[in-house]
Amino acid sequence: MSWFRSxxxxxxxxxxxxxxxxxxxxxLLLSEFSTGTEAAASREAGLGPTRPGDKARVVVLGSGWAGxxxxxxxxxxxxxxxxxxxRNHMVFTPLLASTCVGTLEFRSVxxxxxxxxxxxxxxxxxxxxxxxxxxxxxxNHVVHCQTKTDGVGTLEPWNFNISYDKLVIAAGAEASxxxxxxxxxxxxxxxxxxxxxxxxxxLLLNLMLSDVPGVTEExxxxxxxxxxxxxxxxxxxxxxxxxxxxxxxxHQTYAHVKDYIHVTLIEANEILSSFDDRLRRYAxxxxxxxxxxxxxGIVKDVQPEKIVLTDxxxxxxxxxxxxxxxxxxPFVKNLEFPKAPGGRIGVDExxxxxxxxxxxxxGDCCGFLESTGKPTLxxxxxxxxxxxxxxxxxxxxxxxxxxxxxNAAKDMELGKQFVYKHLGSMATVGRFKALVDLxxxxxxxxxxxxxxxxxxxxxxxxxxxxxxWRNRFYVAINWTTTFVFGRDISRI
Amino acid sequence: MSWFRSxxxxxxxxxxxxxxxxxxxxxLLLSEFSTGTEAAASREAGLGPTRPGDKARVVVLGSGWAGxxxxxxxxxxxxxxxxxxxRNHMVFTPLLASTCVGTLEFRSVxxxxxxxxxxxxxxxxxxxxxxxxxxxxxxNHVVHCQTKTDGVGTLEPWNFNISYDKLVIAAGAEASxxxxxxxxxxxxxxxxxxxxxxxxxxLLLNLMLSDVPGVTEExxxxxxxxxxxxxxxxxxxxxxxxxxxxxxxxHQTYAHVKDYIHVTLIEANEILSSFDDRLRRYAxxxxxxxxxxxxxGIVKDVQPEKIVLTDxxxxxxxxxxxxxxxxxxPFVKNLEFPKAPGGRIGVDExxxxxxxxxxxxxGDCCGFLESTGKPTLxxxxxxxxxxxxxxxxxxxxxxxxxxxxxNAAKDMELGKQFVYKHLGSMATVGRFKALVDLxxxxxxxxxxxxxxxxxxxxxxxxxxxxxxWRNRFYVAINWTTTFVFGRDISRI
Numbered sequence: 001m002s003w004f005r006s007x008x009x010x011x012x013x014x015x016x017x018x019x020x021x022x023x024x025x026x027x028l029l030l031s032e033f034s035t036g037t038e039a040a041a042s043r044e045a046g047l048g049p050t051r052p053g054d055k056a057r058v059v060v061l062g063s064g065w066a067g068x069x070x071x072x073x074x075x076x077x078x079x080x081x082x083x084x085x086x087r088n089h090m091v092f093t094p095l096l097a098s099t100c101v102g103t104l105e106f107r108s109v110x111x112x113x114x115x116x117x118x119x120x121x122x123x124x125x126x127x128x129x130x131x132x133x134x135x136x137x138x139x140n141h142v143v144h145c146q147t148k149t150d151g152v153g154t155l156e157p158w159n160f161n162i163s164y165d166k167l168v169i170a171a172g173a174e175a176s177x178x179x180x181x182x183x184x185x186x187x188x189x190x191x192x193x194x195x196x197x198x199x200x201x202x203l204l205l206n207l208m209l210s211d212v213p214g215v216t217e218e219x220x221x222x223x224x225x226x227x228x229x230x231x232x233x234x235x236x237x238x239x240x241x242x243x244x245x246x247x248x249x250x251h252q253t254y255a256h257v258k259d260y261i262h263v264t265l266i267e268a269n270e271i272l273s274s275f276d277d278r279l280r281r282y283a284x285x286x287x288x289x290x291x292x293x294x295x296x297g298i299v300k301d302v303q304p305e306k307i308v309l310t311d312x313x314x315x316x317x318x319x320x321x322x323x324x325x326x327x328x329x330p331f332v333k334n335l336e337f338p339k340a341p342g343g344r345i346g347v348d349e350x351x352x353x354x355x356x357x358x359x360x361x362x363g364d365c366c367g368f369l370e371s372t373g374k375p376t377l378x379x380x381x382x383x384x385x386x387x388x389x390x391x392x393x394x395x396x397x398x399x400x401x402x403x404x405x406x407n408a409a410k411d412m413e414l415g416k417q418f419v420y421k422h423l424g425s426m427a428t429v430g431r432f433k434a435l436v437d438l439x440x441x442x443x444x445x446x447x448x449x450x451x452x453x454x455x456x457x458x459x460x461x462x463x464x465x466x467x468x469w470r471n472r473f474y475v476a477i478n479w480t481t482t483f484v485f486g487r488d489i490s491r492i
Numbered sequence: 493m494s495w496f497r498s499x500x501x502x503x504x505x506x507x508x509x510x511x512x513x514x515x516x517x518x519x520l521l522l523s524e525f526s527t528g529t530e531a532a533a534s535r536e537a538g539l540g541p542t543r544p545g546d547k548a549r550v551v552v553l554g555s556g557w558a559g560x561x562x563x564x565x566x567x568x569x570x571x572x573x574x575x576x577x578x579r580n581h582m583v584f585t586p587l588l589a590s591t592c593v594g595t596l597e598f599r600s601v602x603x604x605x606x607x608x609x610x611x612x613x614x615x616x617x618x619x620x621x622x623x624x625x626x627x628x629x630x631x632n633h634v635v636h637c638q639t640k641t642d643g644v645g646t647l648e649p650w651n652f653n654i655s656y657d658k659l660v661i662a663a664g665a666e667a668s669x670x671x672x673x674x675x676x677x678x679x680x681x682x683x684x685x686x687x688x689x690x691x692x693x694x695l696l697l698n699l700m701l702s703d704v705p706g707v708t709e710e711x712x713x714x715x716x717x718x719x720x721x722x723x724x725x726x727x728x729x730x731x732x733x734x735x736x737x738x739x740x741x742x743h744q745t746y747a748h749v750k751d752y753i754h755v756t757l758i759e760a761n762e763i764l765s766s767f768d769d770r771l772r773r774y775a776x777x778x779x780x781x782x783x784x785x786x787x788x789g790i791v792k793d794v795q796p797e798k799i800v801l802t803d804x805x806x807x808x809x810x811x812x813x814x815x816x817x818x819x820x821x822p823f824v825k826n827l828e829f830p831k832a833p834g835g836r837i838g839v840d841e842x843x844x845x846x847x848x849x850x851x852x853x854x855g856d857c858c859g860f861l862e863s864t865g866k867p868t869l870x871x872x873x874x875x876x877x878x879x880x881x882x883x884x885x886x887x888x889x890x891x892x893x894x895x896x897x898x899n900a901a902k903d904m905e906l907g908k909q910f911v912y913k914h915l916g917s918m919a920t921v922g923r924f925k926a927l928v929d930l931x932x933x934x935x936x937x938x939x940x941x942x943x944x945x946x947x948x949x950x951x952x953x954x955x956x957x958x959x960x961w962r963n964r965f966y967v968a969i970n971w972t973t974t975f976v977f978g979r980d981i982s983r984i
Contacts (some may be wrong), residue, residue: 045706088700089982107597110982114745121745130700147704151697152715154797160705186645205643208580208622212639213652214537223644253606253613305646470977477969485962490581490602 046161047082047127049141049406055080055125056404058395059143059164061133063090063113065381066363067170069388070395071117078399080125081117082162084133086148088113091193093381094426095475097238100190100199101245102487108474110193115468134159136167136335138356141406143167165406166358166395169335169345170388173326173364173379182302187322190234199321203242204491206318207254207261222305223318224261229299229307230324231267232274233427236283238321239265240430243290248431249487264293264315266307272435274378274425276448279435283450286429326379332365340367341376348372349417351391357407360395362387377420390418426458434458538653539574539619541633541898547572547617548896550887551635551656553625555582555605558855558876559662563609565884570891572617573609574654578624578640580605583685585873586918587967589730592682592691593737594979600966602685607960626651628659628827630848633898635659657898658850658887661827661837662880665818665856665871674794679814682726691813696983698810699746699753714797715810716753721791721799722816723759724766725919728775730813731757732922735782740923741979756785756807758799764927766870766917768940771927775942778921818871824857832859833868840864841909843883849899852887854879869912882910918950926950 050057056079060067063085071081092109099106113128114121120128131145143162149155175191177183188202189195206223209215215223226242228235242263251258265271265287271294272280287294301308306316328343337353340346344367345353351366353359363384368374377383394414395404403409424438434455439446449457459479463472542549548571552559555577563573584601591598605620606613612620623637634655641647667683669675680694681687698715701707707715718734720727734755743750757763757779763786764772779786793800798808820835829845832838836859837845843858845851855876860866869875886906887896895901916930926947930939941949951971955964 047705087983088696105597105599107980107982112745112980112982122747124748127703127748128700129704130697131704147701147706149697149701151693152701155701155711155715158704158706162705201643204580205622205641208620209639209641209644209647211619212621212623212650213539213654214639214650219647223647253604255614256616256619468977470973470980473973481962481965485960488599488604488962490599490604491579 047163049163050080050165052405056165056399056406057082057125057163058166058168059084059162060168060170061085061143062170062172062363062365063087064170064172064363064384065090065093066172066384066388067168068111068113068116069385070168070170070362070392071113071120071388073389073392073396074117075396075399076117076119076123076126078396078404079166080123081120082126082164083113083117083120083128084131084143084145084162085113085128086130086132087192088128088130089193090116091191092471093191096190096193096196097234097241099193099196100238101203101241101249102200103241103245103482104475104478105488106193106197108471108478111468111471115470129160129162131160133171133331136169136359138167138337138353138359141165141167141358163406164358165404165408166360166398168391169332169353169359169361169365170363170384171329171331171365173332173344174329175322176325176327177322178324180299180302182304183322186302186304187229187320190238190321190323199319201491202319207250207257208491210257210260211254220257220260222316224257225315225317226261226263226319226321227307227315227317228263228265228321228323229267230322231265231269231271231294232323232325233272233425234323235265235267235321236271236287237428238323239263239287239292240290240428240433243287243292244430245487247290252486262293263291264295266295266297266299266309266315268296268298272427274442275427275435275437276439279437279448279450283427283429283435286433290430326364328365338369340369342367344376346370349374350394350414351387351418357410360391362391380425382423383420386420387418426454426461428455428458539655541655542572542657544897548657548891548898549574549617549655550658550660551576551654552660552662553577553635554662554664554855554857555579556662556664556855556876557582557585557873558664558880559660560603560605560608561877561880562660562662562854562884562887563605563612563880565881565888566609567888567891568609568611568615568618570888570896571658572615573612574618574656575605575609575612575620576623576625576635576637576654577605577620578622579684580620580622581685582608583683584963585683588682588685588688589726589733591685591688592730593695593733593741594692595733595737595974596967596970597980598685598689600963600970601688603960603963607962621652621654623652625663625823628661628851630659630829630845630851633657633659633850655898656850657896657900658852658890660883660887661824661845661851661853661857662855662876663821663823663857665824665836666821667814668817668819669814670816672791672794674796675814678794678796679721679812682730682813682815691811693983694811699742699749700983702749702752702810703746712749712752714808716749717807717809718753718755718811718813719799719807719809720755720757720813720815721759722814723757723761723763723786724815724817725764725917726815727757727759727813728763728779729920730815731755731779731784732782732920732925735779735784736922737979739782744978754785755783756787758787758789758791758801758807760788760790764919766934767919767927767929768931771929771940771942775919775921775927778925782922818856820857830861832861834859836868838862841866842886842906843879843910849902852883854883872917874915875912878912879910918946918953920947920950 058079060083068090089110089112095109098104119126131147134144147157175189210220210223297309300310306314338346345361346369347366348354364379367376422440428434432455436449436454550571552575560582581602581604587601590596611618623639626636639649641649667681702712702715789801792802798806830838837853838861839858840846856871859868914932918928920926928941928946
């Protein structure tokens with residue numbers, strides 16, 4: 001090829017006055033595109049079973065907290081890692097709310113998988129596949145997948161198969177809509193980076209449009225009414241960030257419309273229900289003080305410009321963010337494994353799917369089988385991260401004693417069971433204020449903190465948890481810049 | 493309102509077990525959304541003429557280099573500033589190519605107008621309107637505009653009018669396609685931040701998809717063939733950045749497909765035709781060395797997966813970037829003012845549109861009328877910036893001697909004419925290498941530099957030109973991070 005290339009360069013550059021000279025070399029160039037022999041590679045291709053001498057293959061479905069923590073910890077001398085996910089990065093979810101209003105940049109909360117586990121981009125047997133898993137054939141140790149080609153107009157999605165030695169299902173959960181009509185069409189969730197981008201674009205667009213002559217007072221109020229449904233940590237943090245953005249930035253940079261913008265947080269029960277009473281009262285006071293309207297209500301219907309509550313009240317909105325928790329995804333629902341309470345994939349004390357060989361599940365998509373007598377763990381980053389770490393160690397240990405390949409670990413002693421110890425919950429409520437609940441369960445007694453000190457602990461804790469040094473650095477820089485210069489308001 | 497709000501909070505928070513209590517207060521809350529009286533504000537609204545005692549109003553169409561430099565320099569004690577543009581930020585175009593591959597972040601090259609001219613967000617008579625100007629009624633000193641509502645599903649665009657005392661048309665130019673079929677549909681330009689975002693998303697998507705089992709060799713080569721059409725500074729800089737990205741980052745993070753990715757630069761004449769011969773040879777050598785294939789050719793047709801050259805050659809591509817210069821936009825074409833050569837708005841030596849009162853034009857959309865005997869200036873950031881600065885001073889001076897209002901400057905002596913002095917041209921060609929041509933015209937003799945020293949000068953020059961300290965800081969941080977950690981490859 002280098003011969004072709006130098007020929008092309010010679011003919012096209014050294015004789016700048018004779019463009020026709022380029023023709024023969026372009027034809028040669030083109031021959032590169034139809035080298036034929038392999039061009040007929042089947043659309044039904046994939047990765048076949050590993051051979052006894054090869055490294056064993058771990059297939060990981062998903063790239064959230066659980067899957068990424070597992071991949072980070074896996075021993076790549078013992079295993080090839082193949083990750084199947086519709087996104088090539090992990091989202092640092094606890095900081096996602098901050099990106100919607102420009103306190104942090106989007107890239108600061110996205111960690112590419114190739115940086116979490118470099119073997120995936122370098123080792124010949126390790127891969128990242130941008131695809132969704134469609135079904136699992138546990139009898140034959142194969143997963144069926146379909147590529148995700150949105151954005152390439154010229155490619156139809158195609159199917160392929162991957163044989164696994166160990167399968168880790170870490171495909172996460174889906175935002176719950178409770179079957180309410182219009183949620184998926186009109187509300188924005190807050191789970192992926194593109195959700196945060198959409199919220200930011202819409203918020204800035206509404207701010208700008210409400211300042212243009214010809215908009216009515218009523219439309220202006222509607223456009224600038226930001227409604228958050230769901231009073232869990234995500235909803236509360238987002239409301240806090242939003243009201244802080246309004247107080248600090250909108251009042252300065254959108255002075256003409258500042259009196260029209262409002263935030264309403266709608267929750268059917270009480271906000272932050274898992275937190276200590278004292279903390280909950282503190283959060284309520286802080287949110288109220290910063291201008292967030294807390295409303296008790298249940299949403300019945302979501303329409304393009306308003307939501308309807310069960311008591312018949314209409315609430316017009318310009319931006320609607322939906323964060324009412326998660327439930328099992330269609331993929332998980334369709335899997336033919338025994339389920340745990342709540343429809344999650346049922347696992348035993350070692351996070352195995354016990355009805356089949358070599359299948360494990362971690363994170364929001366799994367739950368302990370009733371037979372284990374253990375409670376379902378909350379859908380928290382903390383739980384997923386701990387499960388990923390535990391399973392990486394378990395698989396490494398299995399690999400070390402020769403059980404890495406398919407069906408090779410049937411009768412092995414697996415050692416310690418997975419035990420979850422809750423380290424506490426945290427939530428920010430606006431600028432320099434956070435709640436830290438260090439109790440191990442809702443009923444326990446223990447330390448709870450609110451205010452500046454806990455904000456400081458919160459920020460430090462997150463800084464050390466962001467996976468790479470690059471992103472730790474960027475988050476620190478983002479926070480400093482926002483502090484010094486204010487938030488960025490360009491709508492790009 | 494505060495009464496309503498405290499009522500709502502009381503009823504919804506203090507009695508957490510009685511959600512029905514919230515109902516009456518929500519009804520009150522809602523009354524806010526239909527306060528009626530102003531709700532009938534007409535869709536044909538706008539800003540009427542200023543009165544003699546008021547500040548005069550400068551209306552600026554566009555937010556590029558010319559318009560933003562003008563707004564930055566305008567004396568807001570003498571004038572209210574109203575900016576009409578479809579984007580709320582200025583794009584720092586010389587660094588845009590770097591953002592496509594993650595060397596710089598998108599926000600580092602976007603400067604919000606509110607930061608360039610703070611009066612726009614604070615002064616009661618100054619505004620930014622997210623809209624396009626549709627037509628100019630110079631007789632009545634009015635512009636007709638239409639809002640840009642893409643992204644708000646619930647709002648139809650509406651029209652409004654703005655009366656001006658002085659009008660500055662700085663609406664820029666449009667990418668030329670030379671009437672070639674399919675360019676607009678399949679190629680990506682490189683003029684706005686969203687173009688750079690699209691290029692980055694597509695490039696990463698193609699890299700990922702070409703690694704999935706089932707893709708043929710031929711498709712893989714096509715997906716990873718990046719074609720750049722146009723060998724001006726933008727095309728050359730983008731090709732250089734891209735090949736550097738391939739050498740430094742793709743080889744590490746997409747090791748499986750690294751041998752399939754190629755960059756081809758197609759130019760009908762010679763690359764960097766405005767530069768000194770020696771620099772051009774240097775650029776050719778550097779690009780070739782870093783793996784860019786330089787091809788002489790003229791594009792005839794652009795199809796979804798390939799372009800066809802006039803000699804009949806097909807060139808398959810996965811990513812197509814089009815940067816063959818600019819021409820007048822439909823808005824400029826439709827204006828009924830005398831035109832300069834090339835279809836631009838004709839201006840006199842003071843950048844006035846001489847056939848009417850109080851209308852000026854600056855940047856890529858204007859050109860000297862033939863009657864001035866002056867040549868058309870190149871469509872460069874440098875020219876636009878100098879014109880914006882000149883016109884801000886001219887308007888300030890007119891305002892000072894009482895000519896700010898409509899028709900008040902009819903017989904005024906305008907002082908010095910606009911004279912353009914070329915400071916030199918610069919282009920980067922990959923890592924640590926740049927060309928700096930300090931000659932004042934193509935025929936002149938003078939200093940030209942290539943290599944590391946000029947790269948250093950180039951980077952420093954840009955750092956001091958990026959408008960705000962915030963962005964200067966971010967660009968420096970971005971460059972440092974890329975240098976230390978490599979580029980970011982998450983596809984968000």
